Amino acid sequence: MTARKMSGALTVGLVLIALGIILLLENWYGVFSFWRLFAKYWPILLIIIGLKKLHVYFTWRDVPAPLPNTENKE
Numbered sequence: 001m002t003a004r005k006m007s008g009a010l011t012v013g014l015v016l017i018a019l020g021i022i023l024l025l026e027n028w029y030g031v032f033s034f035w036r037l038f039a040k041y042w043p044i045l046l047i048i049i050g051l052k053k054l055h056v057y058f059t060w061r062d063v064p065a066p067l068p069n070t071e072n073k074e
Contacts, residue, residue: 011052 026034 022034022037025031
């Protein structure tokens with residue numbers, strides 16, 4: 001798995017865990033209103049996605065393939 005895919009998988013995993021915790025707390029305590037929180041703070045998701053894309057863009061480096069050995073070994 002490439003570093004780019006691992007980074008994306010980590011982000012998706014963390015978002016799913018956070019979403020699960022929020023929904024679980026809403027079910028247990030009724031204190032949270034998930035949809036009210038989402039309606040208020042959804043732009044933060046866009047900011048996080050944008051920051052992640054910038055991070056991947058600036059840290060990802062394509063490593064060129066090594067040149068073939070052109071020496072004649074006899």
